[in-house]
Amino acid sequence: MPLKGEYEPSTAQWVREQVELYESSGGTQGTTLRDTGLPVIVMTNLGAKSGKIRKTPLMRVEHEGRYAVVASQGGAPKHPIWYHNLKAEPLVELQDGPVKQDMRAREVTGAEKAEWWQRAVAAFPPYAEYQKKTDREIPVFVLEPV
Numbered sequence: 001m002p003l004k005g006e007y008e009p010s011t012a013q014w015v016r017e018q019v020e021l022y023e024s025s026g027g028t029q030g031t032t033l034r035d036t037g038l039p040v041i042v043m044t045n046l047g048a049k050s051g052k053i054r055k056t057p058l059m060r061v062e063h064e065g066r067y068a069v070v071a072s073q074g075g076a077p078k079h080p081i082w083y084h085n086l087k088a089e090p091l092v093e094l095q096d097g098p099v100k101q102d103m104r105a106r107e108v109t110g111a112e113k114a115e116w117w118q119r120a121v122a123a124f125p126p127y128a129e130y131q132k133k134t135d136r137e138i139p140v141f142v143l144e145p146v
């Protein structure tokens with residue numbers, strides 16, 4: 001069921017525009033990361049403090065109906081804010097192309113994280129570079145259909 005609240009677009013223009021194109025085209029356009037051709041999903045989550053609806057494009061890492069989302073933020077020293085949103089409210093909506101699903105996010109660790117990290121790097125090799133450039137351990141959530 002759709003998350004309730006007022007949508008607050010990302011403060012990053014390229015992100016905001018990708019979400020707008022993705023959603024206005026019904027998930028047929030804006031579904032890759034710029035000209036890389038690598039697929040992107042859009043995760044709708046609730047702001048932990050504002051309760052506003054936030055929409056976050058992320059690389060598509062899918063395996064047997066479950067997805068991983070990687071809080072890489074390009075290897076920045078701090079987690080992206082959506083990491084904290086997900087910890088506060090794990091119920092999200094995931095749009096993969098034209099398909100929307102309600103999902104529950106669960107941060108993974110240990111062997112499970114290692115397995116999903118391999119899948120993530122296979123889907124988007126720069127994740128490995130991002131992890132090398134920061135002491136921050138880049139978190140991974142698995143999204144499972146509710």
Ligand SMILES: C[C@H](OP(=O)(O)OC[C@@H](O)[C@@H](O)[C@@H](O)Cn1c2nc(=O)[nH]c(=O)c-2cc2ccc(O)cc21)C(=O)N[C@@H](CCC(=O)N[C@@H](CCC(=O)O)C(=O)O)C(=O)O
Pocket residue numbers: 009010011012014015018033040046047048049050051052054056057058059070071072073074079080081082083085
């Ligand atoms: C820019 C910032 O967003 P963020 O949640 O930090 O996320 C940063 C990025 O990760 C996010 O923009 C991603 O979409 C970038 N990004 C990827 N980011 C990744 O981390 N991993 C990816 O795989 C990834 C892929 C990707 C593909 C396409 C694309 O267009 C973007 C992609 C933002 O929106 N900040 C808002 C606040 C957002 C928010 O949630 N606020 C909280 C309060 C926060 C607080 O005050 O503590 C609330 O509403 O309650 C603001 O500054 O007003």
